[in-house]
Amino acid sequence: MTIDIALWLTQDAITNGAVYALLALALVLVYTVTRVIFVPQGEFISFAALSLATLQAGKVPGTVYLLMAGGALVALIDGVAAIRAAQPRRLIGIVILNIGLPAAVAGAASLAALRPDNLWLQMLVTLAIVTPFGPIIYRLAFQPLAGMSVLVLLIIAVAVHYLLTGLGLVFFGGEGLRSPPLSDFSLHVGVLNITAQSLWVIFSSIVLIFTLWLLFEHTLYGKALRATAINRVGARLVGISAAFAGSLSFTLAALIGAIAGILISPITTIYYDTGFIISLKGFVGAIIGGMVSYPVAAAGALLVGFLESFSSFWWSAFKESIVFTLIIPVLLWRSLTARHVDEEEE
């Protein structure tokens, strides 16, 4: 291996590792707050990347209709609950949030589809389409069963994953799609050809990670999420509802997934099921962090990026197996060093 190739592989590793790090953080966030191992995290990537590409093609993506259907379902459930609790005034808020907002997003999407030259608008609309799936999924699939064991929650997560992957196939077909990069600019440093897109990925990831840090360190809502992760009973006793914390963490996870999808869509061709593999690599990073430590999870995800990049050079056929085999020594090491804690009883 020459220095040139090593540099080139490193660039690739950091770009991919940054995306994996985002996903690892989202997985840790969702797990610590709700105890859900969030298998469908990758679907946000696919949905975002493919929705953006569909908007590029001048069409309104099917995810918009799914968003309206999901919102209507939430409105129905919450509406019935509000009427039963004799609080009809809450209906207005429920309708605005779950029917009005998706309708507005749909309007924006049809507008954005007509403006193929306005990539920024389309990216914003894509975020607006995909992010609300977080709270909708939480409300429909997880909130009613929030007190169940980790295993039950995992099974629900797998079911949601299959459902969303299937819907992805219906909406976008089996063909892979790719979006154009924000800029064709590229930087030549020696033999290294650094594209604007990979700089953009790294820059956005750093900004996003910093924003998350600000949220958790310096806002009370972020601290409320941490408090829930630290002590569920204590959080309820100060009035932080599990539904609030769960919904907020799923919203953040969806936002992170959507941003990751938008970032990588010009780099790789995304199929309806690509997101799952990408989020699995984030998951390896999260496992390295024991599903609880944000910094170790991010570092682990970066390690996954390097492992993948360099093994694709030396032993390309086994690239994926090498990355996923990493879990075994990590789990061994963790189970040998970690103090075993029984799952808390609720």
Place this chain on the structure above:
Amino acid sequence: MSSLLDVRGLSAAYGKVEALHGVDIEVPRGKIVTVIGPNGAGKTTLLAVLMGLLAGRGTVIYDGGDMSGCTTEMRVARGLCLVPERRELFGGLRVEDNLLLGAFPRIGKATQTIRSDLDGVYQRFPRLLERRTQLAGTLSGGERQMLALGRALMAKPQLLMLDEPSLGLAPRIVRDTFHVIADLKRSGVSILLVEQNARAALQVADYGYVLETGEVVLEGTACALAANPRVAQTYLGLSGRFERNTA
């Protein structure tokens, strides 16, 4: 005047094991009511049901409204607050963040009053002010107790429920804690105090109940209970043998 809390025929079970059998308890406004009894009598269970952490049967009327179907968060928002036996602090967060989160239902609505309440808590517990940037998990037992009380006060409770506030604390800190409890009563907070330290509890309380194996076996004014020979012998240790433990 009706009571702030009126509990009628409250039963609760862990799985098939019933821990409370038809308990009736009242907390008048502005009074301290204590529930004493041995370990495993159902005292903590009673508080868990009142807080909505555990499902129970029976009626709970709070501030003139039925509490059935209310989640823990709704009860907190209505002015009910529990300082649990295990304190349930946020160990990985700073002392000040623990206190601020105590006011969580008011966040974004009354930022000004939260600040002044925080100052009030620091005035009451100067030790917490010294430790405000420290992680809650690094505090000593007495400081943890102060933080748990302080966090509860940040919720501006109408009815404060305390579960074994003296458990595992040095005598001096126990005394301080009971001073705070008496002080809170003077500022208009109603208190439901669950204690094994019956002597201290009956000294500060207006009214008391004795709970044994999930049933109220005795009730009366604190003075009457303290004078009751059975209470004196079993819980105040006047036979002499338990003198040192309850002092």
